[in-house]
Amino acid sequence: MISGMWLHGFSQFTDSTHYRATYQSSGSINRTRDGNTYLLNNAFRFGVKKKDMLLNFNNSWIYGRQQDALTNNDFSTSLDFNLYQTPKFYYWGLANYNTSYSLKVNNQLLAGVGLAYNILDKENAYLNVSDGVLYDKSDLFLNDTTRDVYHTYRNSARLAFRFTIYKVITIESSTFLQNSFDYGYDYIIRSTNSLSFKLNPWLSLTTALAYNRQNRTNSENLLFTYGLTLEKYF
Incomplete structure (x- = not known):
């Protein structure tokens, strides 16, 4: 997993929250009789909205084992902000740190800025596109013994709804x-998709x-999980 939780503008704040x-x-x-497989996914997010600015702090940790062998130990933390020029158009910026056993990432620091546009921004419908530039400083494992320490600039395009x-x-x-x-073969794909059923105003049953x-x-990794989401606006 990794920081696929960068959801600039997803928070549905109101004038009173x-x-x-x-x-x-x-x-x-x-x-099974042959062994046990499990995957645990925990994530915490905190957002603050002040006038024309939105600030988000996100953390996630995934841990998994299969028949006593480690498959996932993936941690991500990020701080991002949105500066709104109009209800539909805003600037975004972020700083993100990742480490991932499953993706062979020993350390990765991403930081950058960009532009975003809300095609739809209603209470029940949100559709957003964004683009920007990230600086990537990474320490990777090309295999079990070879380390790759390098830095590059990336174009970061996103579709969110x-x-x-x-x-x-x-x-x-x-x-x-x-x-x-710099390198045509060097690209990152991150996709997070979820379906939630609200049980009460602050608790939902979620599959992701x-x-x-x-x-x-x-x-690469493909992760399917199910569990609970607690959400509170104040």
């Missing part, structure tokens, strides 16, 4: 394509499907 806290705990377990049906069912997606300006690829290390 200025803070948003979200905690998600999900996973999957498979037990969120649709709510009858205020109960929410479909949400965010997909990034991040190409290096995430796909991540780090092409420079020729590694």
